[in-house]
Amino acid sequence: MKKRNTLFFLLLASSFHAQIISGTIISKNENQPVSYVKIGVEKKTTGTISDEKGNFSIDLSNLDPQQKVRIEVPGYDIYQETIQDFKKHDQQKIFLTEKTKNIKEITIKPKKLVDKNWGVNTKTKSVTYSVNPEFDKKSFLGETALEFNAKKRSKLKNINLNIASYVSTQPVLMRYSIYSEKNGFPDKNILEEEITVELTENMIKDGTYTLDVNDRNIWVQGKFFIGIQFLKDFDGRIKISAALFRTGFIREFYGDWQKMTIAAPAINIDVKMDKNGDNNPENEGGFVDDSAEALMPDVSKYVQESEQTVYGQNAAAGKYLKLQDTDLYYEIYGEGEPLILLHGNSGSIKDFYQQIPVLSKQYKVIAIDTRGQGKSIDSSKKDFTYKMFADDVKALIDQLKLNKVNITGWSDGGNTGLEFALKYPERLNKLITIGANAFPDGVDDKLTDHFENKMLVMKALKDPKKFNEQRLLNIMLTQPRIARKDLNKIGSRVLVIAGDKDVIKPEHTELIAKEIPNAELKIYSNATHMIPFENTDQLNTDILNFLGESN
Numbered sequence: 001m002k003k004r005n006t007l008f009f010l011l012l013a014s015s016f017h018a019q020i021i022s023g024t025i026i027s028k029n030e031n032q033p034v035s036y037v038k039i040g041v042e043k044k045t046t047g048t049i050s051d052e053k054g055n056f057s058i059d060l061s062n063l064d065p066q067q068k069v070r071i072e073v074p075g076y077d078i079y080q081e082t083i084q085d086f087k088k089h090d091q092q093k094i095f096l097t098e099k100t101k102n103i104k105e106i107t108i109k110p111k112k113l114v115d116k117n118w119g120v121n122t123k124t125k126s127v128t129y130s131v132n133p134e135f136d137k138k139s140f141l142g143e144t145a146l147e148f149n150a151k152k153r154s155k156l157k158n159i160n161l162n163i164a165s166y167v168s169t170q171p172v173l174m175r176y177s178i179y180s181e182k183n184g185f186p187d188k189n190i191l192e193e194e195i196t197v198e199l200t201e202n203m204i205k206d207g208t209y210t211l212d213v214n215d216r217n218i219w220v221q222g223k224f225f226i227g228i229q230f231l232k233d234f235d236g237r238i239k240i241s242a243a244l245f246r247t248g249f250i251r252e253f254y255g256d257w258q259k260m261t262i263a264a265p266a267i268n269i270d271v272k273m274d275k276n277g278d279n280n281p282e283n284e285g286g287f288v289d290d291s292a293e294a295l296m297p298d299v300s301k302y303v304q305e306s307e308q309t310v311y312g313q314n315a316a317a318g319k320y321l322k323l324q325d326t327d328l329y330y331e332i333y334g335e336g337e338p339l340i341l342l343h344g345n346s347g348s349i350k351d352f353y354q355q356i357p358v359l360s361k362q363y364k365v366i367a368i369d370t371r372g373q374g375k376s377i378d379s380s381k382k383d384f385t386y387k388m389f390a391d392d393v394k395a396l397i398d399q400l401k402l403n404k405v406n407i408t409g410w411s412d413g414g415n416t417g418l419e420f421a422l423k424y425p426e427r428l429n430k431l432i433t434i435g436a437n438a439f440p441d442g443v444d445d446k447l448t449d450h451f452e453n454k455m456l457v458m459k460a461l462k463d464p465k466k467f468n469e470q471r472l473l474n475i476m477l478t479q480p481r482i483a484r485k486d487l488n489k490i491g492s493r494v495l496v497i498a499g500d501k502d503v504i505k506p507e508h509t510e511l512i513a514k515e516i517p518n519a520e521l522k523i524y525s526n527a528t529h530m531i532p533f534e535n536t537d538q539l540n541t542d543i544l545n546f547l548g549e550s551n
Contacts, residue, residue, distance in 0.1 A: 021058055022091055023093065033054030034054050036231045038073065040070055042069075042254050043067075047253030113273065116271050120243045122298050127300065128165070129240040143251055144249065145257070147223060147247070147249070153274045154221065156216075156269060160267070166239075169235045174231065177227040180224060193216070243298045246264035296529060302530075307350070313375075321396050325382075326392065328371060330367060338366060340397075340407045341413070342416050343374070343411075348375070358544075370416070371388070372471065372472065386419045387419050435503070442509075496513040496519050497542065
């Protein structure tokens with residue numbers, strides 16, 4: 001009997017604290033329901049969206065009664081009320097007041113307007129924002145945004161969204177918002193009218209959904225944000241293309257906006273820019289690159305091109321070397337003096353798709369997928385180190401019965417090459433490093449901050465599926481640890497290559513070349529960290545020339 005009484009009081013307490021409030025959102029002026037309105041708690045991720053008839057239910061359990069419920073939709077005044085007062089509306093109507101529209105006439109001669117396209121244009125299918133209601137019923141209703149900067153007054157024509165994959169049995173309801181900027185984050189919605197779209201697959205042309213907003217007379221100047229939000233559960237999923245190392249912004253309901261430096265959604269806009277809008281001869285505007293993302297260009301087109309080649313997936317040229325805890329995948333092309341190719345962090349053999357066909361005409365090219373990357377499998381639970389990767393290279397050349405090899409390493413591959421030169425000097429002929437670093441401080445501080453933030457997120461998520469990705473991130477934050485005195489010990493000839501806009505600090509690249517006794521330094525003009533992709537001909541020529549020189 002005592003147990004029954006305890007259960008009764010627990011149920012009573014639970015029902016007392018559960019505060020699920022229901023109601024209907026109504027337009028005060030027209031006395032009609034307002035569909036798909038966002039109802040949430042200010043500065044919190046708690047919220048819901050009304051249905052097509054304006055009906056809603058929101059769980060306000062365990063929240064401070066003095067916190068404010070917020071209802072915001074373009075064309076209406078913002079509705080705010082304390083939770084304590086809002087609860088009194090249960091099963092009642094919530095009235096929104098329409099805004100008084102201030103239409104400003106803007107007259108500009110057509111000849112003064114210039115067409116521009118700004119934003120993220122990638123159509124990659126390998127890096128995406130996934131919208132999957134079945135996987136996460138709550139967060140799929142979150143909002144994502146991208147920042148722009150119109151230095152001159154501009155009129156929006158189209159908002160383009162690149163969609164990598166669309167699977168849905170019914171139209172998918174989306175809302176577009178345009179926000180002003182405050183302290184680097186989205187602030188107020190500047191739209192006079194709501195922009196809601198029922199997206200179907202046939203509206204997506206060549207991987208892009210284009211929303212025509214030309215007739216809405218939307219003018220922008222300065223920094224602003226384009227936001228998209230999914231408003232209704234649907235049976236399926238959508239994948240939005242995204243660009244790595246560019247900043248996107250996300251939030252849930254009326255929670256704080258958060259920067260996501262991992263990737264940015266592929267939103268781009270067509271505008272008519274007023275050339276005479278001001279006399280500022282500086283940058284005319286576009287996508288805002290003010291942090292780590294500005295350091296790394298969008299290379300999605302190269303990734304797509306590499307996928308269309310045989311490299312990295314060639315059964316005729318590929319083999320596995322079984323090592324402890326690792327199946328190391330490699331491919332061999334051409335004949336002659338051996339040349340090892342080592343890719344960068346999270347890359348694969350495919351990244352050298354523009355080098356292999358050229359270099360293999362004169363050398364026996366051995367391209368390796370580093371353990372835990374590409375097609376190489378690593379079943380260990382150890383932290384990755386570049387010395388470990390160098391040991392793998394040694395094991396492979398032993399297996400192939402090669403006495404001495406040349407190595408070309410890009411980024412992490414270059415770091416591995418330096419470790420190989422120190423540990424196995426008798427097995428190395430020449431080394432070419434591209435964007436390598438000898439210790440973590442050699443990487444641009446903004447990119448390091450980006451990696452550290454990403455690591456914090458991954459540790460908080462504790463997703464076992466991300467274990468390998470976390471190891472690859474950790475190695476960039478903690479490795480290598482090659483001292484100056486160690487660089488002095490490298491006896492092989494080394495060609496040190498980097499871009500003048502590389503993520504490796506210029507002084508660090510110079511230090512590596514200076515401290516290695518037989519090193520040459522070559523800095524590519526107007527080049528980033530992505531030299532094998534973007535400076536292909538120059539790099540191939542330099543590799544061949546350097547390897548062809550007598551010692």
